[in-house]
Amino acid sequence: MTVFAGMPNINNATVANDEYEVIGETQWQTLENSGDEQTIKIYGFKHSKLRTALFHTVCILLCGLPYFALAYYPWFNKFKYIKCSLKTADVICVTDAEGLFKTEQVHEIDLNLSNHRDNRLRYFIYQHSRFIWLYDSGIFINVLALNEKVTIGLLMENISGINKRQQNELMKLYGTNSVEVEVKSYWTLFVNEVFNPFYLFQVFSIILWSLDEYYQYASCVFILSTASCMLALYQTKQMSINLHKMAGSTSAFTVTVLRPTRTGREECVVNASRLVPGDVLVLPPDGCVMPCDAMLLTGTCIVNESMLTGESVPVMKGPPCVSPEIYSTEGHKRHTLFAGTHVIQTRFYGNNQVLAKVVRTGFYTAKGELIKSILFPKPFDFQFYKDAVKFVIFMFFIAAIGMGYSVWLYVVRGSHVGTIVLRTLDIITIVVPPALPAAMTAGIVYSQQRLRKNKIFCVSPPRIIICGKLQVMCFDKTGTLTEDGLDFYAVIPSLTEKKFGECVVEVGALPVSSPLVQALASCHSLTSIQGELKGDPLDLKMFEFTQWVLEEPGPENTRYDNLTPAIVKPKPAQGEDLQNLDNYDPFTMEIPYEVGLLRRFHFSSSQQSMGVIARVLGQPQMVYFVKGAPEKVAGMCNPDTLPENFSSVLNEYTSNGFRVIGLAHKKLDRKMKWVDAQRIKRETLECEMVFLGFLVMQNSLKPETTQVIKELHDANMRLIMVTGDNIMTAMSVGRGCSMVQPHQKLVLITVGQQQTTDSRPPLCMEVVGEGCPPKLSIDAYVLALEGKTWAVIRTHYPEWMPAILSRGMIFGRFGPDQKTQLVTALQGEELIVGMCGDGANDCGALKAAHVGISLSEADASVAAPFTSQEQNIRCVKLLALEGRCALSTSFAIFKYMALYSLIQFFSILILYNFYSILGNNQFLYIDLVLTTLLALSLGRAGPGPALTRQSPPVSLVALASILPLVMQVSLVLFMQIAAVYLLYEQTWFKPTQAEQILKWENTVIFIVTAFQYLIMACVYAKGWPFRQPFCANYYMVITLFTQAVFVIILLLCPWDGLANYMEVEVMKTTDKDQTMFRIYLLLIPVLHLILAIGIEASLSNSEKFSRVARIVRRRCGKKEEAGGDAARPLWPPHDRALVC
Structure with missing residues (x-):
């Protein structure tokens, strides 16, 4: 059922029950809109000439008033139609979760798919999402669902692309690859504007005043209203033009794709607007702007994704290894090139091409979803x-x-x-x-x-008022509360005696050939662009500490040798002491000391680590280096290689606000070849590793942070930190900036060992700094937890969610989707929630919050109501x-x-x-x-x-x-x-x-x-x-x-x-x-x-009335409160079966 293994089989498409629900005889149906998690209801209707004629007759008899009403009450359109089943409907009435109503026409076209019996395609388009009719199932589904179960192995099977006939038919199914935003004419905008009840009432008033000979004021109001209307039209037009420019046009340029032939494959130049899922793109060596979402099949790319993520640092992307894993653009970001991002450079070996398979087009791309979030913002009630x-x-x-x-x-x-x-x-x-x-x-x-x-710039002025009632403010940590960059502090090597050595602040104190130095020099995603190293700031600081150099293969290196990797090597002054090299031979002194980087496993938020397969020149076997979250790295290592004071040293540094990175290595089988290294799974490598030590980085608070946090606290605003960083570091920063008050105690909630598969995982609670469970009332504590604990509580302990949402303050190791979940959950408690972040991993939370404040100037920030050019949280106070x-x-x-x-x-x-x-x-x-x-x-x-x-x-x-x-x-x-x-x-x-x-x-x-x-x-x-x-x-x-x-x-x-x-x-x-x-x-x-x-x-004075109301409620509702307290779970919980 996918375009990647052939043509999609619409007849046999199956749909998960939790996403699409059919009620009754398919006269109406509930389904999920793409891009957001909003549920919509659709109803089937047919055109009726008689009803339409009666409707227009009534409108004429009522002087056209119903036509005006249609602008704000579109559900009146239902009177023109006859209700029927979805199967026979030619009009679909859509109602969203907010009760907003819209009608969409059902289109029918010929579709000549080899496995599609009816040769007809029925579909309707709602908010730029296409919903197609499944004849066998008797329901509509989002066309995106056709490819939601495709595996990475299936994607990488066919690299010859699709033929022209298949492309034409798939274009009928998926539509054109376009995210163009319509720029409406002034006349259309004028008609929409004057149908506003405000302007209609003004027109009525002006006519009335004129009849009453009140000409002066009528003229003034007419002039002011006309000027206001013209200004509103101009601003709306300019916003449409700016959004249109941001969306761009895919019909303005061409791309190269592969087409299968009888003898193999050939290159073909097509207009970018004709791309469909299944096309194979040939990416040029000098880069390009991506017209769609595509997964890399071969080669590597250096990509600037600031347009989408706000992250100005270029990232390196490569192809995934073949596996039965289900592919998703979100879960496989490091292998996916997103529409609108700029591919700065592509790299290949020999005569191989850099290929990418199209997986999403048009408004289904990441850029398209961003444009839709702006065109159809989530409504809010105030x-x-x-x-x-x-x-x-x-x-x-x-x-x-x-x-x-x-x-x-x-x-x-x-x-x-x-x-x-x-x-x-x-x-x-x-x-x-x-x-x-x-x-x-x-x-x-x-x-x-x-x-x-x-x-501070605002794209949604009505939200300024909402800032006045902010109750909860969530902050990202890195780049928001703390400086964006990291400063090197020290390296702590692990000794063979199962303990840590002394802190090392100069690389000269470490043997140049030690695995720890090799790991520091090779385990990164740095790349050279125009002679300058680019990459993650942490990687840059780490590599600068080693004082090594990075050399990458250019066209002259790869023309004849397919296996020339990037290499890192010490500067000549460091390369003299080679006494500890394995298999050292004095007759081979002319062999330079270099480490080749054969394959990189890039960092991802979900895995919290990155790795690289490397080989020291002259050595008989490859080595796998890994760096990442210390807890994650420790789980990959042989326990015998971990220092006995691992946890205490880690806690010592993280509790003082340092960012700690774990390092480990593993020698691979001598029989492993280059081809094997390109195919091996990461999970196979990340076990029985040897722990090497800690890399300690210093992440200082921004100068404005502490004072602003104090002022927000004094304003009775609840503050939350939600970050992807280590929970201990987050708690330390929370203490350091006074987010956690001196009199408050932090309770860290973790997940204990599950006893049986049927039981709920126990929750472990510990007062940070005291090492004991909490004994007092919850009022004396604030809570801290990690993303995995959040997931367990949401699934197994929903009864504790109110306590978590009311007392949670530090949330560490949270992924982008979990940040959005937290914001949405807080809103579910009837709270006005704000979110402030730099935009890199916060776009979802920024869009979900009532008040989203982006500290990024990237285009992604337009999805947030507010953008601050000053990169600090002073904007929150303002x-x-x-x-x-x-x-x-x-x-x-x-x-x-x-x-x-x-x-x-x-x-x-x-x-x-x-x-x-x-x-x-x-x-x-x-x-x-x-x-x-x-x-x-x-x-x-x-x-x-x-x-x-x-x-x-x-x-x-x-x-x-x-x-x-x-x-x-x-x-x-x-x-x-x-x-x-x-x-x-x-x-x-x-x-x-x-x-x-x-x-x-x-x-x-x-x-x-x-x-x-x-x-x-x-x-x-x-x-x-x-x-x-x-x-x-x-x-x-x-x-x-x-x-x-x-x-x-x-x-x-x-x-x-x-x-x-x-x-x-x-x-x-x-x-x-x-x-x-x-x-x-x-x-x-x-x-x-x-x-x-x-x-x-x-x-x-509202405070006086609030106090009186509280006294009245307290006196009149004691029994109800007692009953509520009896029904509310105790906190902290005392059930030893659930709490460790």
Whole structure:
């Protein structure tokens, strides 16, 4: 069932039950989307001409409104179709895990495969993934599943490629090899943009204001909305263009592939977009950019994978040995060339070609999956956004009440229908202001600008707010908390007396011909590129210590000799002492002392080691050297060769933050030839080895690490280290940077020896530094564990996962997939999780986290919302500060806009009662000048100077938010009524029932409400603790001062021209009663300001409400808590059958 042994057999394809589930009579099905682990449901439908005609008829009768609804509610499309089985469906309706709905067309084409009976291919494409129909099984499967069980041996069988007919048919099956991103036209983007409810509501408001002759504000909103829309279109277009450039085009260049012929094979040049799985690529000697994912068959390659991994160090890749092992791109990275990566150089022996077999194409490649993760990001829910929607709906409900009241009022008065409609619809635009979304983004926009000045770039601005509620922050170690490079510290040789020797810091202290020096000089993946050594920083430091040189074969070396390897040799000054060489003969002094590197087994995260088969020139047998994690290397060695103090010496160095590498060697059988060395399995070599010693490297903390960790701790943020490094080193770094607090004890959880195959592996717990099991409550400890322990707990001890997730702090020896698992598990506990890493092995975790921060400038970092050009964790603190500031600002602006709406709502209803309404110039001043300037000034507030333990509130419907808001609304209404009451108490005032704007009721309400807008802005401009102090926001201070002066002038001494323009009563200097009334009226805003600040200061403290809520829950729910404690497993566990 694979293209690599012939043509895929679609009829007999089998699918694992845990991946594809068929329910009922195949009318619907669940399956997994590729690239992510999201489950989707698909339903079968058929087109119905009658239903389609009825649907369009209803849309026309409803003035096209359903068409607009389709943009946000695509499930309405189901009304056009008839439900049917998947077998007969011509439309597939897809629903993802988030409930999002989409319809996809089923395509049918001819497919002439030799083992495909029906000669028809049915498929649909969803998010660039192709799902094909299995006729025998009666289900759809991802086309990627056809090759998921292919073995390495099967891949390496046929190196002659496929013929042209097979390529054409396979192109029908897999599609073209393209990851091109469509750049939509401005018109298409415009149509998608204007279907946004926000813009539709603005269009409705502009039409309504124009009918009400409110032309000035309607024109301003139209201009601003048009500019905003054009800017959004431009930004969207630019993002599409940038993504399109990043994806590149495979149709722009050609590649060389092999085609089988009757006499053998021939080279053929084809367009890269026509590559299919099964093609055999011929890689040029001077390198290329890979157009697909391919597995190396022959030769070696030097590859720069920074585009995908963020790792700037080139890596060497070679072909795997033939084995029945199942091939996977993730598990066999060292043998796989990934699409988009740059092959710098290829190397071969003699006239052999460097060949690679295509295994994935198009959006199924690693690059394609990266592009898909950007095109279809994982949706996230944030309480603030959900509450904002609920609040807007509630405001519509209030508007409905106001509309009902105004209709009743004007009907009773016998007003014209047109007037009733205009005045009623006005209520909607007042209660739900069209400027609300724009105002709420002000804080985010300003935060993004400040982040950019700090060299932190954001591709998802809404996530800035989420930074304000970060609860858990995960850090990679190397390159994130510690320096990227390693410094050589010492070599500790193992002596024959089963003990370690003295630390060696100079290579001259070791015999140049000793196996330890040979291992240090040969066990690496270094390569020479343009005369400069390139490779892993650890390998570079190790090789520099030996003071040897590396010589690699060039074309002149390999043209006639197929077996010329790379060699390492000491510099001439070191090569004099050869007394300890085996089989030394004085007559052969002319033979140079060189070590040939015959085959390298590259380092992998899963194996935690690397090895090399080498041969000392003149020696009769080959030697296998290995270096890697000390625990891993110890397991390969003969126990008799391990020093008795192996564990204590290892713990001594790792607990002090050093990185320790184990070294070992093994002499191979003299009968082993070069061909045997290229075929032998690694597992065969890695046993009964001789331990050589430790290589100790120093990995120092970055200067900023400790201070930032302390500040994050003080901010009540939980910190986690998740690294692929040794657990002891990780714990030492955790102590060194104060991630583990001085008063906390570390409990190391390991897996004990399994007694029987049926029993669960026991967990061993030890307090680090004390050597005894934990005895106290879990509150006194934090936990540390390795990746293998994590895997055992997930599988055998799921009941302990909550304790691990709540108290785990140090996670060592974690692979890339386990990092992602940890982040996802923490999110499953309803926590807001961040991840900070350099991008090398963290891409999955960075994408999965709510807040992913990449310290890499590679293209892979665009899959993370944030990228920092400063390579340290200071960016985490800055993001937390800006996030809290943006969240607090958005919260304040939302409440201010809500109060602004209700202030105007009350004032309009009061004026309706007195046969008046605000004038157009009054509306214009309030809507465009006063509230707009104040909302923008509110957004200008910068972040506070330091992080605090308290975090901003996130829920708009929490008691701490609702209660002060209700009190403020009540106070607003009371003050407006009090002002009118004060007016009616004046002896000189004579009310009229004439429908007009210029009257005392209007003037009083307009002046008082103008002050109320200023008061509410002042109340919500509170700085501490999440924003700068009020006085530091110069924009707000200037705006409040100038507008307050202007309103006071309108109240106390407006000149005739100003009074006429603003449609307020003119000041009569001869009337002392009116003058005193204006002074008394000024006291109402003063009293309002004092009461409003008091309400906010006393009732809006979320911490107070949280404490009260905890007390209430504690008193009312003791029985429930007791029951919960009884059901919760004890920690630490005391079952000796499970714990050692």
